[in-house]
Amino acid sequence: MKLELVLSSILKICTIISxxxxxLGITLLFVKGDSLGYPIDILIDPYTPVNTGALDYSMLYKGLIMLEGLSIIMLGLIVMVATPVLRIILGILVLIFEEDRICLAVAITTLILILLAILLVPRIV
Amino acid sequence: MIGSVIGLGGGVLLTPILTLFLGVPIKYATGASAISTIATSCSAASVYVKNGLANARIGMVIELSTIIGAVIGALTAHYVYSSGLTWLMYIVFGFMSLISMILTVRRGRGEPTNVKPPDWTTRVFKLYGKYYDSSCKSIVEYYGVRWWLAECILFFSGFSAGMLGIGGGAFNVVGLDWAMNLPIKIATATSSFIIGATSATTSMIYWSLGYIHPILAAVSIIGVSIGARIGARILSRISGKRVRQIFIMVLGYLSINMILRGVDMSGYIPIPRIQQYAISMVVAICILFVILRSPRIGDAR
Known part of the structure; x- marks a missing residue:
């Protein structure tokens, strides 16, 4: 029972935060008209070169302190993507608590695979 | 704007609408779709897990192969794009959404007849549970079998999810319902629980490949979340069956249009835009006739 409650609330909270x-980010972006030096026309252009591959993380981090719309949007997207991973981690913690070894092994394998996907893929492509 | 439609359908509608009508490149469309699938999946799953329809334990032991599939699928997509075969993605997308449409339609037909006794995987992975069924007003106990077969099917669903940025829900349900013999309600709810992890893996790879257009993804997430709310409200007011029939027709139109656009882009057989729309419309109307002639299509999922 505990597994269900923990997972349900983490999914809900993270989605709301994200x-x-x-x-907030979109509002700031439209109020200001530009963000991180990119004018809004370039940002909303469907063929924009400004995508997740082109943005620099240190710049995003600085933009966060200065309340830049784009940085806040990106933070929201990161929270969104991280939610299921967080769910798996919490699930693993609950399974450790319940001493369910086989399910735990499968869940940990899943997590390792996801982490490998994040860390290795950018290097091989 | 697009959101209210999406709420009824999910990611499989978003990509064609973005590419065919709003002129977004398919890379960015699949990226936005993958990331907004996480949003729908997470908010649906949090409800399903709480009311006991999604079995978190089954979800956690079964999502392993979808994740492997998603990684391989996303890398395949990257390979296809980088070898200049973008048109191929349109065709693959069209066929995949046709397949998932057929799977969704068939789902309404009768209960599974091949009920299997619990096997060793049921015991080892504790693939059982119970839920309160509101239509029979009783607590139903269930168990899952053939874990390995479900993993094989879910690998395929993960692959298509990773390649096309969709959730792969229709294929997940086949794995959970047909292979594992889970009740359909449990299968659909557990599937939306799994989709979050699949789409997150896809999104992370797309992220590093630069397929995510931040503003487009952000607007899609908000559109999809609002659309899901409105969709749920409309669904409860008008007949769900009618809505599902319309949805099937729209999906048919979009899939055919995607295939035709892909054929056109390949340069082998040029098809003018007007003809693309016309052919898709004709096919969609044919689908509508088929639906109307077989009244069972669109019954309870």
């Missing part, structure tokens, strides 16, 4: 951040 959507809140994204909305």
């Amino acid at each position: 959507i809140g951040l994204i909305m």
Whole structure:
């Protein structure tokens, strides 16, 4: 029973935080008209070169302190992507607590695979 | 704007709408779709896990192969894009959404007849549970079998999810319902629990490949979340069956249009835009006729 409650609330909280951040970011972006030196026309252009591969993390981090719309949107997106991973980690913690070894092994393998995907893929492509 | 439609359908609608009508490159469309699938999956799963329809334990032991599939799928997509075969993605997408449409339609037909006794995987992975069924007003106990077969099917669903940025829910349900013999309600709910992890893996790879357009993804997430709310409200007011029939027709139109656009882009057989829309519309109307003639399509999922 405990597994269900923990997972349900983490999914809900993270989704709300993420959507809140994204909305805040979009509002700031439209109020200001530009973000991190990119004018809004370039940012909303469907063929924009400004994508996750082109943005620099240190710049995003600085933008966060200066309340830049784009940085806040990106933070919201990161929270969104991290939610399921967080869910797996919490699930593993609950399974450790419940001493369910086989399920634990499968869950840990899953997590390792995801981490490998994050860390290795950018290097091989 | 697009959100209210999406709420009824999910990621499989978002990519064609973005590419066909709003002129977004398919890379960015699949990226936005993958990331907004996480949003829908997480908010749905949090409800399903709480009311006991999604079995978190089954979800956690079964999502292993979808994740492997998603990684391989996303890398395949990268390979296809970098070898200049973008048109191929349109065709693959069209066929995949046709397949998932057919799977969704067939789902309404009758209960599974091949009920298997619990096997060793049921015991080892504790693939059982119970839920309160509101239509029979009783607590139903269930168990899952053939874990390995489900893992094989879920690998395929992960692959398509990773390649096309969709959730792969229709394939997940086949794995959970048909292979594991789980009740359909449990299968659909557990599937939306799994989709979060699949789409997160896809999104992370897309992220590092630069397929995510931040503003487009942000707007899609918000659109999809609002759309899901409105969609749920509309669904409860008007007949769910009618909505599902319309949804099937729209999906048919979009899939055919995606295939035609892909054929056109390949340069082998040029098809003017007007003809693309016309052919898709004709096919969609044919689908509508088929649906209307077989009244069972669109019954309870």
